[in-house]
Amino acid sequence: MKAASVTPQSPIAFLAVALAFAINMMGTTLPTAIYRYYQLQYGFTPTIITVIYASYAIGVLSALLLVGNWSDQLGRRRMLLAGLFASAASALMFLLSDGLALLMLGRLLSGISAGIFTGTATVAVIELAPPAWRGKAMLAATASNMLGLGCGPLLSGILVELFPWPTRLPYAAHLALVGVAALVVLGVPETATIPARVKLGIQKISLPAEVRRAFIPAALAGFAGFVVVGFFAAVAPQLIRVVLGFHSGIVTGAIVFLLFACSALGQIVQTVIAARWRQAAGCVGLVVGLICVGLCVPERSLGALLLGTALAGIGQGISFRAGLGEIASAAPAHRRAEVTSSFFVVLYVAISLPVIGLGIAVQLADIQRATLLFVGLTIVLVLIALLLLMREQADTGQDAQAIGD
Missing domain, CATH: 1.20.1250.20 (MFS general substrate transporter like domains)
Structure with missing residues (x-):
């Protein structure tokens, strides 16, 4: 080299x-x-x-x-x-x-x-x-x-x-x-120290007991966020053309770019939010953004889609970065790579299987109904993650109080 x-x-x-x-x-x-x-x-x-x-x-x-x-x-x-x-x-x-x-x-x-x-x-x-x-x-x-x-x-x-x-x-x-x-x-x-004897193997995927309570809500919120990413990358262009009537590739590309740019912004914003509220804030951003995306269908409103895209992107960025940080800090140091890999497996499943189901829904019904179905189911998923986060925080607070007593 x-x-x-x-x-x-x-x-x-x-x-x-x-x-x-x-x-x-x-x-x-x-x-x-x-x-x-x-x-x-x-x-x-x-x-x-x-x-x-x-x-x-x-x-x-x-x-x-x-x-x-x-x-x-x-x-x-x-x-x-x-x-x-x-x-x-x-x-x-x-x-x-x-x-x-x-x-x-x-x-x-x-x-x-x-x-x-x-x-x-x-x-x-x-x-x-x-x-x-x-x-x-x-x-x-x-x-x-x-x-x-x-x-x-x-x-x-x-x-x-x-x-x-x-x-x-x-x-x-x-x-x-x-x-x-x-x-x-x-x-x-x-930057890596290459060993004299190379040992190649398959990356282990596992979930230690001490990380499971933090992993489940973070994975659910991350899953929902990456379902949104899959929707915008694969299905949103058809929504933009059929429902909103914009056939320009520049318009389509700019709207999808907005999602990812706002995701990067969300990863910056999460640093100024108190650690215990970061994942919850990301979930709220996702829910409000998805509601706006859903409203763009009956209203045929580009403004609603743009607002929903921005809010969903920020929410996805906050929940992704905060969830990854929470899981990494909860995992034992010697198993951190395995736990992180498990998290990414969940995220990449989220941008494949649900999107295929959405494509089938578009073909069987139409893009409007399929979008509303997607919005409803994804909001339910995010709300479940939010409830689990709130329960985990309540349990953690009770544990801390018991230790203090």
């Missing part, structure tokens, strides 16, 4: 990996503004579109479980390059696609690239952070993730609206960006 051109924990290396993180994640949401062209070109039903989208989650889960801890053995840089290779292969599959098979393979490879980056790039960004930036390193990692996810639909929306070849050009542009990211990663130093 190329020798490091910058010193460890330098601003250049830190920003370089954060940039590569965003570029890689951008590719995972790139098809959002392109799905309607696949429907027109191949005659796909809403169910098929959501299945194509959800095959991404299969790739993520496979990578998390199979290679989630390999960067400790092979090094961060090698695994980041492997993730970028999978992202480039995904873009090539989309460029060459002539039907369902290659589209699903492209999404699967995109999921594998995201699964590799989710853990490896997060750790690499934290390890490369200069000492003065260490307190913000986790925020930088999660923000790079979310902003990259948001930039994908925005980039593809602009390209499909203003230029020809809507099903090809966005992937060619992303392939070029992946090449830039690979060159950037080659220039950063290795």
Whole structure:
């Protein structure tokens, strides 16, 4: 491998990996503004579109479980390059696609690239952070993730609206960006201590008894938040076209970008909220945002959708970051990676199976009824998580009082 051109924990290396993180994640949401062209070109039903989208989650889960801890053995840089290779292969599959098979393979490879980056790039960004930036390193990692996810639909929306070849050009542009990211990663130093004898194994998934009480409400709130992410990435474009009458890819991409940008904002906002109220605040944001999304259907209101998107994004960001922090702090240090992986498994199941069900509902009924059903069920899920959080806090308060007595 190329020798490091910058010193460890330098601003250049830190920003370089954060940039590569965003570029890689951008590719995972790139098809959002392109799905309607696949429907027109191949005659796909809403169910098929959501299945194509959800095959991404299969790739993520496979990578998390199979290679989630390999960067400790092979090094961060090698695994980041492997993730970028999978992202480039995904873009090539989309460029060459002539039907369902290659589209699903492209999404699967995109999921594998995201699964590799989710853990490896997060750790690499934290390890490369200069000492003065260490307190913000986790925020930088999660923000790079979310902003990259948001930039994908925005980039593809602009390209499909203003230029020809809507099903090809966005992937060619992303392939070029992946090449830039690979060159950037080659220039950063290795932060992991690679053992003399490499031992590769499957990432363990487990839930110690001491973390279960914190895990269940956090996982429910996180699940609901990522169901919302799946809705906006796979189904919301159809809602925007059919119900609100906006056919511009730029409009669609901008609305989906708004969700992810507000998620990153929510992760910043949660730091100024008292720790015991963070997850509850995220749940409230999700509920109010979902109500506004539901109101945009009968009112046919773009304003209601924009407000709901912003509030749901902020709520999702708060609940995701707060839940992850709560679980990590409750887990034993030597099992923290296993517990965190379990949390991410729940989140990525949330952006696959429910979205497939929503696609079936759209096909059997219509987008309006399916959206209202989605809103209602997701609100119920968030309220259950909120009740569990309140009960856990009450129990914790009683335990503390008993100890004090």
